[in-house]
Amino acid sequence: MSAKKKIRVATRPSLLAYTQTMQTVELLQKANPNVEFEVIKFSTQGDRVLNRSLTEFGSTGLFVKELEHALLEGEADIAVHSLKDVPSFHPEGLKLVAFPEREDVRDVFLSRDGSTIDQMPEGFVLGTGSPRRRVQLADLRPDINFKEIRGNIDTRMQKMMDGEYDAIILAAAGMNRMGKEYKQNQALDVDQCIPMIGQGAIAIECRDNDEESIAIVEKVNHEPTKHAILAERAFMAEIEGGCKFPLAAHAVVSDDHLTMIAIVGDLKTNQFIVEQIEVAVEDSVEKSTKLAQQMKDTCKAKGINFYL
Template sequence: MMSKRRVIRVATRPSLLAKRQTEQTVALLKSKNPEVDFEIKTFSTKGDLVLDRSLTQFGTTGLFVKELEMAMLNGEADIAVHSLKDVPSMTPTQFCLHAYPKREKAQDVLLTRHGEKLEDLKEGFVLGTGSPRRRVQIAQLRPDVIFKDIRGNIDTRIKKLHNGEYDAIILAAAGMNRLDIAFDINSVISLDDMVPAIGQGAIAIECLKNDDFSKDIVSSINDYDTEKAVLAERAFMREIEGGCKFPLAAHAIYEGDKLKMTALVGDGKSMKQIKHTVFLDILNTEKESIELAKVMKQECKDKDINYHLF
């Protein structure tokens, strides 16, 4: 018998980007489920409240997730909308990631004060980023770079760039697109030069595992291709045992009847890195991703690359 519920309360963070992507997700849900009403509720997370420290300095994962999960457990919300790259590799047993809408552009964008390309920036230029993944990869392209931490929303970061605090910053193209912030297509960093964060550009909708009504509703906007790609990336992340605190990256995309995945593991101290590209069988993507992670872990041991240091 169909539940009589007609309202789904949607938990999100208070940032402009989080609210915008939640509104876009809710619009998709509404288009597929016109009989259901959706109420967006905001909850501040630890990652939102502490802005004077780099994310790598926190001794825990799930900085942008746990408070939203607590809202569901406490009966204040029914589902939560997350940027998938913020979601830890292991989901608590009470919850499930049940839907992944079509993925946005996964690449990173390099913004500079005067429109320079990476190779044209002055020697010893200052790059604003707190991401170990971005630091290791940029250091391969420009060993003379000087890194400086940066926090805040996209607008804040762009203002800091133009105020002269940095010569360049790196932002995710997905976030800029969702906020309708224009950027030069030539500023997009190629996937060959910068492997994206695991899950970058993707949205995940989390539900309580026993909430069949919400699960049924959110599954209406699940994108199969996105799901296969991000589950492969996250299988790699679980096996490699790391997250955004460490120099790790993986990106999967369909090429014909295979899933092409590029994965990277780096050392935040030596800036050494290992990168592999493989083609995964569609029926065994997660299993083969795990095998790739095992190979790369052994290679890290052999080459004295410690990706748990930053």
């Protein structure tokens, strides 16, 4: 009897990253019962430096570079990423191959006493370092006092309960993957807070010449998710955005049509613009790129300098 094929899976060491990698490996195992999967942890710069805001770093890819290095050096065969962490441009020799079905894309507003954002007292302290969240939530509640926060889900929740913050924002996807409960009225509608590009999605990356690993990984791809995130990432690539300024886009596929809503803003002035398109799926990447071009022109005309 021939030995099982073994696939080495690169992941970050954080509890959430490891948990969602193991959930992804479970999908891969079901689709490939004759393949063995070995999970290997690689610490990234984003994991090691926890005392600085993500917006302070001069580049994107803080949570993926070491995993991609492992792929290129042959230390791993595939890497599992939170898609929101993956830059629009990645190294030559690698490709994003598969995107399992997407989780809930919404943000969740958590407070110590269970109050919703509308019920919070004037001037409450909200923990979030995300420019995207700040500019949109300041539009809902101009009186919010924003305060930087880092750490995993449990750390952030404990900081809130200890009184460092009155409320925090977490991604529903991470909460769900970690089995954390919340009330549905705590989840913000997409039109209240447009999600980060790729939020709730997992990406599996391989070497572009590794046909065997690609064939194994492609079995767990979810086509509607793939079309949605390719449109979002085409928008991001044209805007040239990471997490340093307010930028968001969320696409949904229904039959052969794709609807996408997007936002670009200026954190210094809290100005932003929102646009929406509905296009054929086959044209969605091209149309998303054109939308980004149009929104850049609109920002320039309105004096919204989102690059600062």
